[in-house]
Amino acid sequence: MIYYLGPEGSYSHEAALLIDSEPVAVTSIKDVFQKSIAHRGIVPWENSLEGSVSETLDLLLETKLSVVGELTLDICHCLLGNKKAKIVYSHPQAIGQCREYLYKHNLEAIAVTSTAQGVVEAKKRDALAIGSQQAAKTYNLPIIDRCIQDRNDNSTRFAILGEVIPKATGIDKTSIIFATFNDKPGALYQILEIFAKEEINLTRIESRPTKRFLGEYLFHVDLEGHIKDSKIDSVLKEVAKRTSFLKILGSYPQWPKQCQNQS
Amino acid sequence: MIYYLGPEGSYSHEAALLIDSEPVAVTSIKDVFQKSIAHRGIVPWENSLEGSVSETLDLLLETKLSVVGELTLDICHCLLGNKKAKIVYSHPQAIGQCREYLYKHNLEAIAVTSTAQGVVEAKKRDALAIGSQQAAKTYNLPIIDRCIQDRNDNSTRFAILGEVIPKATGIDKTSIIFATFNDKPGALYQILEIFAKEEINLTRIESRPTKRFLGEYLFHVDLEGHIKDSKIDSVLKEVAKRTSFLKILGSYPQWPKQCQNQS
Numbered sequence: 158m159i160y161y162l163g164p165e166g167s168y169s170h171e172a173a174l175l176i177d178s179e180p181v182a183v184t185s186i187k188d189v190f191q192k193s194i195a196h197r198g199i200v201p202w203e204n205s206l207e208g209s210v211s212e213t214l215d216l217l218l219e220t221k222l223s224v225v226g227e228l229t230l231d232i233c234h235c236l237l238g239n240k241k242a243k244i245v246y247s248h249p250q251a252i253g254q255c256r257e258y259l260y261k262h263n264l265e266a267i268a269v270t271s272t273a274q275g276v277v278e279a280k281k282r283d284a285l286a287i288g289s290q291q292a293a294k295t296y297n298l299p300i301i302d303r304c305i306q307d308r309n310d311n312s313t314r315f316a317i318l319g320e321v322i323p324k325a326t327g328i329d330k331t332s333i334i335f336a337t338f339n340d341k342p343g344a345l346y347q348i349l350e351i352f353a354k355e356e357i358n359l360t361r362i363e364s365r366p367t368k369r370f371l372g373e374y375l376f377h378v379d380l381e382g383h384i385k386d387s388k389i390d391s392v393l394k395e396v397a398k399r400t401s402f403l404k405i406l407g408s409y410p411q412w413p414k415q416c417q418n419q420s
Numbered sequence: 421m422i423y424y425l426g427p428e429g430s431y432s433h434e435a436a437l438l439i440d441s442e443p444v445a446v447t448s449i450k451d452v453f454q455k456s457i458a459h460r461g462i463v464p465w466e467n468s469l470e471g472s473v474s475e476t477l478d479l480l481l482e483t484k485l486s487v488v489g490e491l492t493l494d495i496c497h498c499l500l501g502n503k504k505a506k507i508v509y510s511h512p513q514a515i516g517q518c519r520e521y522l523y524k525h526n527l528e529a530i531a532v533t534s535t536a537q538g539v540v541e542a543k544k545r546d547a548l549a550i551g552s553q554q555a556a557k558t559y560n561l562p563i564i565d566r567c568i569q570d571r572n573d574n575s576t577r578f579a580i581l582g583e584v585i586p587k588a589t590g591i592d593k594t595s596i597i598f599a600t601f602n603d604k605p606g607a608l609y610q611i612l613e614i615f616a617k618e619e620i621n622l623t624r625i626e627s628r629p630t631k632r633f634l635g636e637y638l639f640h641v642d643l644e645g646h647i648k649d650s651k652i653d654s655v656l657k658e659v660a661k662r663t664s665f666l667k668i669l670g671s672y673p674q675w676p677k678q679c680q681n682q683s
Contacts, residue, residue, distance in 0.1 A: 185523070187523060201631070204629070205629050207474060207628060207629070208474060208627075208629050210627055211470060211471060211516060212516070212519065214431070249512040249531055251474070252531075253474060256475065260448070260450060265533075266531075266533075267530060267531065267532065268512055268515075268529075268530065268531025269530065269531075270528075270529075338492075341613075343615070343616065343621055343622050345612060345613035345622075345625065346609065346613060346615075346616045349606075349608065349609040349612065350609060352609075353606065353609045358606055359606050361627075362608065362637070363627055363628050364471075364624075364625050364626055364627065365471055366466070366467070366468050366469060366470075366471050372624070
């Protein structure tokens with residue numbers, strides 16, 4: 158069983174369907190984390206246009222669950238609903254991704270909890286929504302315009318949550334969160350040096366405020382390799398010594414899998 | 421003349437009032453950038469809880485204006501309006517900053533373009549809003565609860581936009597944006613090394629997607645010093661050689677000014 162951020166027709170739903178034929182919708186990212194204990198969950202993690210999903214980053218810091226997988230979904234935002242309306246309902250990230258289009262067409266955006274919820278609101282209020290083609294079909298609304306996002310290379314990466322870290326496949330990633338000792342980004346250099354010396358490739362680095370003071374950061378880092386690899390294990394022990402906080406979120410097979418690239 | 425993200429009663433308004441007694445409201449961050457040519461503008465830049473304001477980061481990349489100042493404002497979010505209502509109108513960042521409170525009190529959030537706009541909507545619809553004490557006064561709405569943000573150390577840093585970079589004061593910051601050559605965060609290490617060797621302190625580092633592909637980043641960095649300092653000048657020339665893209669946003673006096681700290 159896998160939980161996702163509903164309602165039906167959301168991009169999370171599309172992503173969840175790729176790994177489970179009967180995913181279960183819940184109403185918030187926080188609920189996905191809470192319900193996924195003893196099951197699995199899927200949450201949006203980062204988008205190629207808008208960057209990381211801050212709520213997911215914050216909850217990853219607190220959760221006892223591990224990241225056991227990743228999944229990347231290409232996004233095509235459609236404008237749905239009443240073409241004479243001037244109000245658009247959608248999720249804040251979808252609004253952000255279509256900012257130029259909305260500005261150019263003088264449309265006012267109202268943010269709701271998911272793209273699918275926006276479609277429901279648009280239907281109820283005879284207004285517009287930004288959503289997937291699947292959402293248009295599910296809620297029976299006309300598509301006014303397709304792929305209205307500011308950039309065409311729009312994809313969202315999801316994290317799959319679970320309790321058991323999968324075994325190494327040879328093509329894996331490991332996700333960690335750490336804080337530097339002296340709370341200054343300058344200290345980041347000394348941590349990156351540990352990875353650079355061992356030629357461990359970092360595929361993502363995100364700084365996040367610690368929620369205490371401006372200028373104090375946590376770093377969310379993804380690296381190539383599995384925590385069961387001896388090199389990764391020893392490097393992470395070294396990182397633990399030189400950081401004030403280190404959390405290993407999990408290791409999981411890279412997406413797309415190498416076999417798909419080779420086909 | 422200084423432009424800010426209105427309407428009146430927004431936190432941007434509070435910030436703008438600290439540097440100009442008659443600031444002028446516009447309806448979007450994009451408009452602040454457009455109107456500020458030949459004048460000045462003030463835009464929210466980063467928040468201690470939510471991180472950077474993505475629209476501002478994107479517009480800083482494109483603008484011909486410089487960052488000529490910074491300003492940090494402490495934020496106390498109040499819950500305003502009808503205490504029996506269950507719908508809260510506010511700006512997405514304010515909603516994000518009060519996520520735990522809203523979740524605990526089972527309140528549904530609807531995002532609008534500013535906190536003050538949320539107060540207007542709450543008044544019109546007999547609902548709730550998250551806003552400043554000033555907004556409650558301006559719009560004559562009762563305060564239901566004070567300082568409802570998830571963390572108490574909640575402050576927002578603003579960028580002041582203008583055309584002329586101020587002279588060095590001796591206690592300055594410089595803001596830059598760069599992209600690494602091989603589009604991998606690993607390359608960041610080699611850039612940070614340039615600053616580390618010259619003992620230049622970085623006060624902020626933010627990675628942002630390039631809006632092309634997941635895993636490709638621009639780095640927004642603030643450092644201590646002024647571009648007219650010879651050390652900063654030579655280091656930035658070295659950074660330019662080793663990056664595929666470098667934009668110097670500006671140099672400006674640090675906030676709070678040293679003289680305020682000493683008083």
